[in-house]
Amino acid sequence: MAYNPNQSPNPFVDPYDPYDAPRDPIPLVDFPRQSEDMSNARSFRPSASPDISPPESPAIGYGASSRGVGREQYAPVGGSGLGLDTPEFQPQTAGNSLYSLGSLSQYKTQDADTQRLVDRRAGELAKWHIHWATPALAIVLFVAGVMAALGHHFFYASLDGQPAENQLLMIRYGTALAFFVKSTLVGCVVLCYRQRIWRTFRRKAMTLRAIDGLFAATEDLTSFWNWEMIRMGKLATFMALCSWLLPLASVLSPSSLTSEVREVFNTTQCDNVATLNFDREAKHDFRREDTYAGASLVYWNTTDIEGKKDGWFDYYDQPSKNAKRLAVTAVYLKKPATDPLASLNSCGERWNCTYSLNFVAPGYKCDEIKNPNNPTVNAPFNYSTLAPQGDMIYYASTDLNDYMNPQIDTNENGIPIPEPPYPKSLGVFQSEPVLWIGHSVNTTEPYPSGSPHAKWVNVHQPHIFKCVVYQTNYTFELHYNDTVQTHKRLQRDFLHPIIETTVSIDPTNSSKVTASPESNFVVPSDREKYKYTATYHSLGALFRNFLRGHIIKTKYPVTKSDISESRLMDAITSYPISDLQTKVPEVFEDMLITLLSEPFLVVRDSTSVPCTKSRSVIVFAYHREGLWVGYAFAVVITLAFLGVGGWSIFQNGVASDTLFSRIMVTTRNPTLDQLSVGACLGGDPFPKELTKTKLRFGVLNEENPREGPYGVVGHCCFGSAGEVREIEKRGTYAGLKKYRDGGVLNERREKEEVGGFDEKEPLLEGQEESGDDVGHE
Numbered sequence: 150m151a152y153n154p155n156q157s158p159n160p161f162v163d164p165y166d167p168y169d170a171p172r173d174p175i176p177l178v179d180f181p182r183q184s185e186d187m188s189n190a191r192s193f194r195p196s197a198s199p200d201i202s203p204p205e206s207p208a209i210g211y212g213a214s215s216r217g218v219g220r221e222q223y224a225p226v227g228g229s230g231l232g233l234d235t236p237e238f239q240p241q242t243a244g245n246s247l248y249s250l251g252s253l254s255q256y257k258t259q260d261a262d263t264q265r266l267v268d269r270r271a272g273e274l275a276k277w278h279i280h281w282a283t284p285a286l287a288i289v290l291f292v293a294g295v296m297a298a299l300g301h302h303f304f305y306a307s308l309d310g311q312p313a314e315n316q317l318l319m320i321r322y323g324t325a326l327a328f329f330v331k332s333t334l335v336g337c338v339v340l341c342y343r344q345r346i347w348r349t350f351r352r353k354a355m356t357l358r359a360i361d362g363l364f365a366a367t368e369d370l371t372s373f374w375n376w377e378m379i380r381m382g383k384l385a386t387f388m389a390l391c392s393w394l395l396p397l398a399s400v401l402s403p404s405s406l407t408s409e410v411r412e413v414f415n416t417t418q419c420d421n422v423a424t425l426n427f428d429r430e431a432k433h434d435f436r437r438e439d440t441y442a443g444a445s446l447v448y449w450n451t452t453d454i455e456g457k458k459d460g461w462f463d464y465y466d467q468p469s470k471n472a473k474r475l476a477v478t479a480v481y482l483k484k485p486a487t488d489p490l491a492s493l494n495s496c497g498e499r500w501n502c503t504y505s506l507n508f509v510a511p512g513y514k515c516d517e518i519k520n521p522n523n524p525t526v527n528a529p530f531n532y533s534t535l536a537p538q539g540d541m542i543y544y545a546s547t548d549l550n551d552y553m554n555p556q557i558d559t560n561e562n563g564i565p566i567p568e569p570p571y572p573k574s575l576g577v578f579q580s581e582p583v584l585w586i587g588h589s590v591n592t593t594e595p596y597p598s599g600s601p602h603a604k605w606v607n608v609h610q611p612h613i614f615k616c617v618v619y620q621t622n623y624t625f626e627l628h629y630n631d632t633v634q635t636h637k638r639l640q641r642d643f644l645h646p647i648i649e650t651t652v653s654i655d656p657t658n659s660s661k662v663t664a665s666p667e668s669n670f671v672v673p674s675d676r677e678k679y680k681y682t683a684t685y686h687s688l689g690a691l692f693r694n695f696l697r698g699h700i701i702k703t704k705y706p707v708t709k710s711d712i713s714e715s716r717l718m719d720a721i722t723s724y725p726i727s728d729l730q731t732k733v734p735e736v737f738e739d740m741l742i743t744l745l746s747e748p749f750l751v752v753r754d755s756t757s758v759p760c761t762k763s764r765s766v767i768v769f770a771y772h773r774e775g776l777w778v779g780y781a782f783a784v785v786i787t788l789a790f791l792g793v794g795g796w797s798i799f800q801n802g803v804a805s806d807t808l809f810s811r812i813m814v815t816t817r818n819p820t821l822d823q824l825s826v827g828a829c830l831g832g833d834p835f836p837k838e839l840t841k842t843k844l845r846f847g848v849l850n851e852e853n854p855r856e857g858p859y860g861v862v863g864h865c866c867f868g869s870a871g872e873v874r875e876i877e878k879r880g881t882y883a884g885l886k887k888y889r890d891g892g893v894l895n896e897r898r899e900k901e902e903v904g905g906f907d908e909k910e911p912l913l914e915g916q917e918e919s920g921d922d923v924g925h926e
Contacts, residue, residue, distance in 0.1 A: 275865065275882040283804035284795065287340045291791055294333035298780045301326040302773070305406045309771035313408040319769070324403045330780065331399035334787045335392050339367050341794025342388040347805050348797040349382045350846035354870035358840040364807055367392050384793065391786050398779030405775030411768045419760035421494045423745045425508045426754035431681040433751045435463075443751040446472040446744075447680070447687045450556070450563035452571065462673040463680075464576025466563060467554060468687035471750065475743045476691035483716040485636065485742035492629035496762055503628040504760035505639060510741050511685040512621030513584065513692075513734045514643045517614040521587075527654055528613065529585050535611035536589040536702065537602035542609075543700040543710065543725050546585040547693040550652045550662045552578060552686060578671040578682050580650045580664040581689060584616035584696060586733065588725040614730045618689050619643040625742070636742055638735075647685045684752070692737050700725075802878045817885055818849060818866045847873030851886045 258264045301323060308319060346363045355377065362378035366389035372378065379386045433441045435449060436456055448469050453461035478486045496502035521528040529546040536542050556575050558566045565571060589609040596603045624640040649669045655661040664670075671682045698710025706723040715736060719726050726732055744752060798804050805811055828836055848863045850872050865882045866873070
C-alpha cells in the first residue's frame with residue numbers, strides 16, 4: 150500500500166514488532182542500549198508516540214508528534230538501507246537490554262526480576278477466597294475493645310470508695326484504657342467500612358469526587374461535604390461518620406472517676422473505751438489506793454485510820470470534791486462534759502466512731518402521782534401548794550429521811566470524838582430520799598371570765614411526781630465526731646431500788662418520818678454493799694442540791710431553787726419545762742456520762758466493744774453511668790457495623806482494603822490510562838473535568854472475549870459506567886486480555902490457531918481430568 154501523507158494515521162494499527170519482521174533486511178542481533186546516565190547527559194529527546202511500543206528501538210524510528218492531525222508513523226528501512234556492515238552504523242557496546250531477551254509480553258521492563266515476575270504471572274486467575282486475616286482482625290479488635298471497656302469498669306469499681314491516692318496516675322490509667330477502647334472499636338469500624346465501600350463501588354456508578362470521598366471519609370472530615378457520596382453510599386457514609394463520633398466515648402469515660410469527700414466506715418473493735426464500774430468503788434479502800442487507784446466519789450469518816458482495831462468501820466461523810474466538780478459541770482453546761490482525748494483513745498487517730506456502751510449505775514425512776522391526797526401515797530404536799538390554787542409554780546421535797554450529816558462529832562481526821570461504843574445508827578443508810586416534785590404548766594388557754602383563778606390569765610395545770618433511785622442497767626450509744634461527743638440512751642432497765650425501805654410520815658408531825666423495814670438498812674459493817682450504796686447516795690445528793698427549793702410567782706417569779714441554773718427551766722417564761730418528769734432523769738444521766746470524762750476516777754474503767762469507725766476522707770467516686778453511656782453506644786454501634794462488614798465480605802466474595810496495592814490492581818483499564826494523561830503527577834488541583842467522570846467497579850467489556858476451558862475470562866477494574874458490568878460472584882477473572890496469556894505471543898497463537906472447538910474439546914477435557922489447574926479455585 151502506497152504511503153499517503155494526507156491520510157490520517159490509524160491509531161489502532163498493530164504496532165511494529167521488531168521481533169517479527171520477515172521483510173526487515175536488518176539482522177536481529179543484540180543491540181547494546183545506552184545507559185540512563187548517557188541518555189541524560191546527551192539530552193535524548195523523548196519517545197515520539199505513546200501508541201507505539203516499544204518506545205525506543207535501535208532499528209526503527211517513529212514520528213515526533215504524538216497527537217493531532219499529521220501524526221506520522223515511519224516504516225522500517227528497506228533492503229537498500231544501512232546494514233550492519235556499513236560504516237555509518239556503529240553498534241553500541243553497552244550491556245544487553247531486556248528488549249533483546251525472549252519474552253511473552255509485548256511491554257518490556259528495565260528490571261529483569263520484575264520482568265520474570267510478569268512472565269510468571271501470565272495466565273494467573275483471580276481467586277475467590279475470603280482470607281481469614283481481615284475478618285479475624287475485625288473480630289479481635291471488637292473483642293479487645295469490649296474487654297478493655299469491661300476492664301475499665303472493673304478498674305474504676307475497684308477504686309470506688311478507696312482513698313484518693315495517686316489520683317493523677319489512676320486517671321492516666323483510665324484515660325489509656327479509654328483511648329485503647331476508642332482505638333480498637335474505631336479500627337473495627339474502619340475495617341468494616343472498607344468492605345462496605347467496595348460493595349458500594351460494585352453496585353453504583355459514582356463520580357471520581359464521590360469515590361475520593363468514600364476512600365478518605367474516615368480520615369478527612371471535609372469529605373462529608375459531598376452530597377453525591379452521602380446519597381449514593383448512605384450506609385457507608387454513616388459508618389464513616391460514626392468512626393468520627395466513637396472517640397467521644399473516650400472523652401466521657403475518664404470523667405466517670407472523680408474524687409469527693411465521703412464518710413468511710415469500718416466495723417471493728419474499739420479496745421480502749423471508757424465505761425463505769427461501780428463495783429470498783431465498792432472494793433476501794435482509801436488506805437490502799439494501789440489496789441484501785443484513782444479519786445473516789447465519796448469522802449469517808451472512819452473509826453480507825455489504820456483499820457486495825459477490832460470492830461472498826463468506815464462510814465459515809467459527803468460527796469468528794471471531784472464528784473461535785475463533775476456534777477456542777479454537767480448541770481451548768483446543760484450537757485455532759487467530755488474528755489478531749491476520748492475520741493483518740495476510743496476511736497484512734499483521725500477516726501470518728503460510734504459504739505454502744507452498757508453499764509449499771511444509779512438512775513431515777515419517776516412516776517406521776519394522780520391523787521396526792523391519798524394517804525397511802527405519803528406525798529409531802531398536794532395540789533393546793535401549786536398554781537392555780539397556790540402561789541408556787543415549782544416545789545420540790547428532796548430530803549425526807551435523808552442521811553444525817555454530820556452523824557457524830559469528829560476530829561480533823563474524821564474519827565468520832567466520842568469513845569466507843571458508838572451509836573447503833575452511826576453511818577447507817579435507812580433510806581434513799583425520794584424526789585417529790587410538783588410544778589404547774591402554763592397553757593395557752595385563758596381562764597374563762599369569772600374564774601377564781603383568773604389572775605393567772607392562762608390555765609395552769611398542776612403535776613406531782615416522785616422519783617426513786619434504782620440500780621439501773623443502761624445502754625447508751627456514744628458517737629464521737631472529731632472531739633465532739635454525743636450520746637443517746639438506747640435502753641434503760643430499772644432493776645431494784647438501791648435501798649428497799651418505805652418512808653412514812655407521821656400524820657400528827659410532818660417532820661417526823663420513819664423508814665422500814667430495818668432489816669433492809671445498809672450498815673457500814675457490810676463494807677462492799679455499804680460503799681456501793683454510799684457512791685449512789687453521793688451522786689443523788691449532788692443532784693438533789695439542784696432540785697431542792699421552790700419558785701413562787703405572784704406578780705413576777707421568785708426562785709428559791711438552783712433548778713433555775715439547769716436546763717430544766719424555760720429561760721423565757723421562768724417556768725419549769727413542761728416535760729419535767731421526763732427530763733429530770735436525763736439530767737442525772739448527763740452527770741453519769743460526765744464521769745466518763747475523768748480518767749482518774751475509781752469508778753472509771755475501760756472495756757472493749759464492737760464499734761463502727763468512720764472518717765471524712767477524699768476517696769475515689771465512680772459514676773458508672775458516665776462510663777457506660779459512652780461505651781454502650783460505641784459497643785452497640787460497632788457490633789452492628791461488624792455485622793455489616795461481615796455481610797459485605799460475604800457479598801463481595803473477598804476481603805479487601807484501601808491500600809495502594811488494591812487500588813493499583815483495580816484500576817488497570819486503558820480508559821483510565823488515557824484519562825490520566827496530563828495528571829500523572831497526582832498534584833493539586835486535580836482536573837475538574839476528571840472529578841466529574843463516573844466510574845464503577847465491575848467487569849470490563851473487552852473485544853473478542855475468548856472462551857477457554859473455564860469459560861470466558863474477564864477483567865475486574867474501575868471503568869466508566871458503559872464499559873463495565875456487574876461482577877458475578879465465583880466468576881473467572883484474571884486481568885486485561887492482552888496480558889492474560891503472554892500478550893503478543895498469545896495474539897500470534899490465536900492467528901495461527903487451526904481447527905474448531907469441536908476438535909479441541911476432547912483435549913480440553915483430558916486436560917481438566919489430568920488436574921492441570923491454572924489458578925481457578
